[in-house]
Amino acid sequence: MKLKFTRRTFIKRAIYALLSLEVVYIFYSLLGKKKDGDVVDGWFDAGNINFFENNKVYPFGSAHFYLSRLEDGGMLAISIHCTHLGCAVQFNQNKDRFVCPCHASAFNKHGEVLSPPATRALDIFPISIRDNKVLVNINNPIRRDKYEASQLTYV
Ligand code: FES
The missing domain is CATH 2.102.10.10 (Rieske [2Fe-2S] iron-sulphur domain)
Known part of the structure:
Protein backbone atom coordinates (compact mmCIF):
# COMPACT_ATOMS: atom_id res chain seq x y z
CA MET A 1 0.00 0.00 0.00
CA LYS A 2 1.35 3.31 -0.97
CA LEU A 3 0.69 6.45 1.06
CA LYS A 4 0.44 9.57 -0.90
CA PHE A 5 0.75 12.98 0.71
CA THR A 6 0.19 16.11 -1.19
CA ARG A 7 1.90 19.23 0.03
CA ARG A 8 -1.46 20.60 1.13
CA THR A 9 -2.24 17.49 3.19
CA PHE A 10 1.18 17.61 4.79
CA ILE A 11 0.81 21.26 5.78
CA LYS A 12 -2.70 20.65 7.16
CA ARG A 13 -1.53 17.76 9.29
CA ALA A 14 1.47 19.68 10.52
CA ILE A 15 -0.78 22.56 11.60
CA TYR A 16 -3.14 20.18 13.41
CA ALA A 17 -0.21 18.54 15.16
CA LEU A 18 1.16 21.91 16.30
CA LEU A 19 -2.27 23.02 17.53
CA SER A 20 -2.68 19.78 19.47
CA LEU A 21 0.69 20.27 21.12
CA GLU A 22 -0.27 23.83 22.01
CA VAL A 23 -3.52 22.67 23.64
CA VAL A 24 -1.70 20.01 25.66
CA TYR A 25 0.94 22.57 26.73
CA ILE A 26 -1.71 25.07 27.87
CA PHE A 27 -3.59 22.34 29.76
CA TYR A 28 -0.50 21.23 31.68
CA SER A 29 0.55 24.82 32.33
CA LEU A 30 -2.80 25.51 33.95
CA LEU A 31 -2.59 22.36 36.03
CA GLY A 32 0.81 23.29 37.41
CA LYS A 33 0.01 26.92 38.14
CA LYS A 34 -0.80 27.78 41.75
CA LYS A 35 -3.42 30.40 42.50
CA ASP A 36 -5.32 31.86 45.45
CA GLY A 37 -7.43 29.21 47.11
CA ASP A 38 -5.04 26.38 46.30
S1 FES B 1 -23.91 29.41 70.34
FE1 FES B 1 -22.86 28.66 68.61
S2 FES B 1 -23.43 26.59 68.53
FE2 FES B 1 -24.45 27.34 70.25
Missing part, protein backbone atom coordinates in the same frame (compact mmCIF):
# COMPACT_ATOMS: atom_id res chain seq x y z
CA VAL A 39 -4.14 23.97 49.08
CA VAL A 40 -0.67 22.41 49.13
CA ASP A 41 0.23 20.03 51.97
CA GLY A 42 -2.60 21.47 54.06
CA TRP A 43 -1.56 25.10 53.52
CA PHE A 44 -4.38 27.19 52.03
CA ASP A 45 -3.22 30.09 49.86
CA ALA A 46 -5.34 33.06 50.98
CA GLY A 47 -3.67 35.49 48.57
CA ASN A 48 -1.20 38.35 48.53
CA ILE A 49 -0.57 40.07 51.86
CA ASN A 50 -1.08 43.50 50.28
CA PHE A 51 -4.72 42.66 49.62
CA PHE A 52 -5.57 42.53 53.33
CA GLU A 53 -6.24 45.90 54.91
CA ASN A 54 -5.78 46.54 58.61
CA ASN A 55 -8.85 46.39 60.83
CA LYS A 56 -10.84 44.16 58.47
CA VAL A 57 -12.13 40.61 58.48
CA TYR A 58 -12.09 38.45 55.33
CA PRO A 59 -14.18 35.28 55.00
CA PHE A 60 -12.80 32.07 53.51
CA GLY A 61 -15.87 29.91 53.90
CA SER A 62 -14.64 27.08 51.69
CA ALA A 63 -11.63 26.69 53.98
CA HIS A 64 -13.67 27.23 57.18
CA PHE A 65 -11.86 30.31 58.52
CA TYR A 66 -11.90 34.10 58.61
CA LEU A 67 -8.71 36.07 58.19
CA SER A 68 -8.84 38.85 60.75
CA ARG A 69 -6.29 41.61 60.19
CA LEU A 70 -6.14 43.78 63.26
CA GLU A 71 -5.42 47.48 63.71
CA ASP A 72 -1.64 46.99 63.94
CA GLY A 73 -1.42 44.61 60.94
CA GLY A 74 -1.30 41.44 63.03
CA MET A 75 -3.29 38.54 61.60
CA LEU A 76 -5.37 35.70 62.98
CA ALA A 77 -6.92 32.89 60.94
CA ILE A 78 -10.05 32.25 62.99
CA SER A 79 -12.13 29.09 62.66
CA ILE A 80 -15.73 29.56 61.60
CA HIS A 81 -16.86 26.85 64.03
CA CYS A 82 -18.47 28.11 67.20
CA THR A 83 -16.91 26.66 70.33
CA HIS A 84 -20.34 26.01 71.84
CA LEU A 85 -21.73 23.33 69.50
CA GLY A 86 -19.92 23.94 66.24
CA CYS A 87 -22.30 26.07 64.15
CA ALA A 88 -20.70 28.36 61.59
CA VAL A 89 -20.29 31.87 62.99
CA GLN A 90 -20.83 34.88 60.76
CA PHE A 91 -19.00 38.17 60.90
CA ASN A 92 -21.36 41.10 61.43
CA GLN A 93 -19.64 44.13 59.91
CA ASN A 94 -21.97 46.64 61.58
CA LYS A 95 -21.53 45.19 65.06
CA ASP A 96 -17.85 44.41 64.41
CA ARG A 97 -18.15 40.91 65.84
CA PHE A 98 -18.68 37.27 65.01
CA VAL A 99 -22.17 36.05 65.84
CA CYS A 100 -23.37 32.47 66.03
CA PRO A 101 -26.80 31.94 64.46
CA CYS A 102 -27.59 28.90 66.60
CA HIS A 103 -27.58 30.17 70.20
CA ALA A 104 -26.33 33.75 69.79
CA SER A 105 -22.81 33.46 71.15
CA ALA A 106 -20.72 36.44 70.05
CA PHE A 107 -16.95 36.85 69.63
CA ASN A 108 -14.76 39.88 68.92
CA LYS A 109 -12.25 40.17 66.05
CA HIS A 110 -9.68 38.31 68.15
CA GLY A 111 -12.17 35.46 68.50
CA GLU A 112 -12.71 36.11 72.22
CA VAL A 113 -16.09 35.38 73.74
CA LEU A 114 -18.27 38.48 74.17
CA SER A 115 -21.43 36.65 75.12
CA PRO A 116 -22.25 33.03 76.04
CA PRO A 117 -23.24 30.20 75.86
CA ALA A 118 -19.77 29.67 74.29
CA THR A 119 -17.15 29.76 77.00
CA ARG A 120 -13.87 29.75 75.12
CA ALA A 121 -12.35 31.64 72.19
CA LEU A 122 -12.74 30.48 68.59
CA ASP A 123 -9.99 28.16 67.41
CA ILE A 124 -7.25 29.57 65.18
CA PHE A 125 -5.06 28.13 62.42
CA PRO A 126 -1.30 28.65 61.95
CA ILE A 127 -0.36 31.35 59.43
CA SER A 128 2.81 31.57 57.40
CA ILE A 129 3.89 34.33 55.01
CA ARG A 130 5.86 33.08 52.00
CA ASP A 131 6.69 35.15 48.92
CA ASN A 132 4.14 37.75 50.10
CA LYS A 133 1.44 35.08 50.17
CA VAL A 134 -0.66 34.45 53.26
CA LEU A 135 -0.77 30.70 53.83
CA VAL A 136 -3.07 29.15 56.41
CA ASN A 137 -2.60 25.62 57.70
CA ILE A 138 -6.21 24.46 57.62
CA ASN A 139 -5.36 20.95 58.83
CA ASN A 140 -4.14 22.07 62.25
CA PRO A 141 -6.69 24.06 64.24
CA ILE A 142 -5.32 25.38 67.51
CA ARG A 143 -7.66 25.12 70.47
CA ARG A 144 -7.39 28.05 72.87
CA ASP A 145 -9.24 29.38 75.87
CA LYS A 146 -8.55 33.04 75.21
CA TYR A 147 -6.74 35.43 72.91
CA GLU A 148 -3.08 36.22 73.52
CA ALA A 149 -0.90 38.63 71.52
CA SER A 150 1.56 35.78 70.83
CA GLN A 151 -1.08 34.22 68.55
CA LEU A 152 -0.73 37.04 66.00
CA THR A 153 1.28 36.70 62.80
CA TYR A 154 3.05 39.73 61.34
CA VAL A 155 4.71 40.25 57.98
Whole structure:
Protein backbone atom coordinates (compact mmCIF):
# COMPACT_ATOMS: atom_id res chain seq x y z
CA MET A 1 0.00 0.00 0.00
CA LYS A 2 1.35 3.31 -0.97
CA LEU A 3 0.69 6.45 1.06
CA LYS A 4 0.44 9.57 -0.90
CA PHE A 5 0.75 12.98 0.71
CA THR A 6 0.19 16.11 -1.19
CA ARG A 7 1.90 19.23 0.03
CA ARG A 8 -1.46 20.60 1.13
CA THR A 9 -2.24 17.49 3.19
CA PHE A 10 1.18 17.61 4.79
CA ILE A 11 0.81 21.26 5.78
CA LYS A 12 -2.70 20.65 7.16
CA ARG A 13 -1.53 17.76 9.29
CA ALA A 14 1.47 19.68 10.52
CA ILE A 15 -0.78 22.56 11.60
CA TYR A 16 -3.14 20.18 13.41
CA ALA A 17 -0.21 18.54 15.16
CA LEU A 18 1.16 21.91 16.30
CA LEU A 19 -2.27 23.02 17.53
CA SER A 20 -2.68 19.78 19.47
CA LEU A 21 0.69 20.27 21.12
CA GLU A 22 -0.27 23.83 22.01
CA VAL A 23 -3.52 22.67 23.64
CA VAL A 24 -1.70 20.01 25.66
CA TYR A 25 0.94 22.57 26.73
CA ILE A 26 -1.71 25.07 27.87
CA PHE A 27 -3.59 22.34 29.76
CA TYR A 28 -0.50 21.23 31.68
CA SER A 29 0.55 24.82 32.33
CA LEU A 30 -2.80 25.51 33.95
CA LEU A 31 -2.59 22.36 36.03
CA GLY A 32 0.81 23.29 37.41
CA LYS A 33 0.01 26.92 38.14
CA LYS A 34 -0.80 27.78 41.75
CA LYS A 35 -3.42 30.40 42.50
CA ASP A 36 -5.32 31.86 45.45
CA GLY A 37 -7.43 29.21 47.11
CA ASP A 38 -5.04 26.38 46.30
CA VAL A 39 -4.14 23.97 49.08
CA VAL A 40 -0.67 22.41 49.13
CA ASP A 41 0.23 20.03 51.97
CA GLY A 42 -2.60 21.47 54.06
CA TRP A 43 -1.56 25.10 53.52
CA PHE A 44 -4.38 27.19 52.03
CA ASP A 45 -3.22 30.09 49.86
CA ALA A 46 -5.34 33.06 50.98
CA GLY A 47 -3.67 35.49 48.57
CA ASN A 48 -1.20 38.35 48.53
CA ILE A 49 -0.57 40.07 51.86
CA ASN A 50 -1.08 43.50 50.28
CA PHE A 51 -4.72 42.66 49.62
CA PHE A 52 -5.57 42.53 53.33
CA GLU A 53 -6.24 45.90 54.91
CA ASN A 54 -5.78 46.54 58.61
CA ASN A 55 -8.85 46.39 60.83
CA LYS A 56 -10.84 44.16 58.47
CA VAL A 57 -12.13 40.61 58.48
CA TYR A 58 -12.09 38.45 55.33
CA PRO A 59 -14.18 35.28 55.00
CA PHE A 60 -12.80 32.07 53.51
CA GLY A 61 -15.87 29.91 53.90
CA SER A 62 -14.64 27.08 51.69
CA ALA A 63 -11.63 26.69 53.98
CA HIS A 64 -13.67 27.23 57.18
CA PHE A 65 -11.86 30.31 58.52
CA TYR A 66 -11.90 34.10 58.61
CA LEU A 67 -8.71 36.07 58.19
CA SER A 68 -8.84 38.85 60.75
CA ARG A 69 -6.29 41.61 60.19
CA LEU A 70 -6.14 43.78 63.26
CA GLU A 71 -5.42 47.48 63.71
CA ASP A 72 -1.64 46.99 63.94
CA GLY A 73 -1.42 44.61 60.94
CA GLY A 74 -1.30 41.44 63.03
CA MET A 75 -3.29 38.54 61.60
CA LEU A 76 -5.37 35.70 62.98
CA ALA A 77 -6.92 32.89 60.94
CA ILE A 78 -10.05 32.25 62.99
CA SER A 79 -12.13 29.09 62.66
CA ILE A 80 -15.73 29.56 61.60
CA HIS A 81 -16.86 26.85 64.03
CA CYS A 82 -18.47 28.11 67.20
CA THR A 83 -16.91 26.66 70.33
CA HIS A 84 -20.34 26.01 71.84
CA LEU A 85 -21.73 23.33 69.50
CA GLY A 86 -19.92 23.94 66.24
CA CYS A 87 -22.30 26.07 64.15
CA ALA A 88 -20.70 28.36 61.59
CA VAL A 89 -20.29 31.87 62.99
CA GLN A 90 -20.83 34.88 60.76
CA PHE A 91 -19.00 38.17 60.90
CA ASN A 92 -21.36 41.10 61.43
CA GLN A 93 -19.64 44.13 59.91
CA ASN A 94 -21.97 46.64 61.58
CA LYS A 95 -21.53 45.19 65.06
CA ASP A 96 -17.85 44.41 64.41
CA ARG A 97 -18.15 40.91 65.84
CA PHE A 98 -18.68 37.27 65.01
CA VAL A 99 -22.17 36.05 65.84
CA CYS A 100 -23.37 32.47 66.03
CA PRO A 101 -26.80 31.94 64.46
CA CYS A 102 -27.59 28.90 66.60
CA HIS A 103 -27.58 30.17 70.20
CA ALA A 104 -26.33 33.75 69.79
CA SER A 105 -22.81 33.46 71.15
CA ALA A 106 -20.72 36.44 70.05
CA PHE A 107 -16.95 36.85 69.63
CA ASN A 108 -14.76 39.88 68.92
CA LYS A 109 -12.25 40.17 66.05
CA HIS A 110 -9.68 38.31 68.15
CA GLY A 111 -12.17 35.46 68.50
CA GLU A 112 -12.71 36.11 72.22
CA VAL A 113 -16.09 35.38 73.74
CA LEU A 114 -18.27 38.48 74.17
CA SER A 115 -21.43 36.65 75.12
CA PRO A 116 -22.25 33.03 76.04
CA PRO A 117 -23.24 30.20 75.86
CA ALA A 118 -19.77 29.67 74.29
CA THR A 119 -17.15 29.76 77.00
CA ARG A 120 -13.87 29.75 75.12
CA ALA A 121 -12.35 31.64 72.19
CA LEU A 122 -12.74 30.48 68.59
CA ASP A 123 -9.99 28.16 67.41
CA ILE A 124 -7.25 29.57 65.18
CA PHE A 125 -5.06 28.13 62.42
CA PRO A 126 -1.30 28.65 61.95
CA ILE A 127 -0.36 31.35 59.43
CA SER A 128 2.81 31.57 57.40
CA ILE A 129 3.89 34.33 55.01
CA ARG A 130 5.86 33.08 52.00
CA ASP A 131 6.69 35.15 48.92
CA ASN A 132 4.14 37.75 50.10
CA LYS A 133 1.44 35.08 50.17
CA VAL A 134 -0.66 34.45 53.26
CA LEU A 135 -0.77 30.70 53.83
CA VAL A 136 -3.07 29.15 56.41
CA ASN A 137 -2.60 25.62 57.70
CA ILE A 138 -6.21 24.46 57.62
CA ASN A 139 -5.36 20.95 58.83
CA ASN A 140 -4.14 22.07 62.25
CA PRO A 141 -6.69 24.06 64.24
CA ILE A 142 -5.32 25.38 67.51
CA ARG A 143 -7.66 25.12 70.47
CA ARG A 144 -7.39 28.05 72.87
CA ASP A 145 -9.24 29.38 75.87
CA LYS A 146 -8.55 33.04 75.21
CA TYR A 147 -6.74 35.43 72.91
CA GLU A 148 -3.08 36.22 73.52
CA ALA A 149 -0.90 38.63 71.52
CA SER A 150 1.56 35.78 70.83
CA GLN A 151 -1.08 34.22 68.55
CA LEU A 152 -0.73 37.04 66.00
CA THR A 153 1.28 36.70 62.80
CA TYR A 154 3.05 39.73 61.34
CA VAL A 155 4.71 40.25 57.98
S1 FES B 1 -23.43 26.59 68.53
FE1 FES B 1 -22.86 28.66 68.61
S2 FES B 1 -23.91 29.41 70.34
FE2 FES B 1 -24.45 27.34 70.25
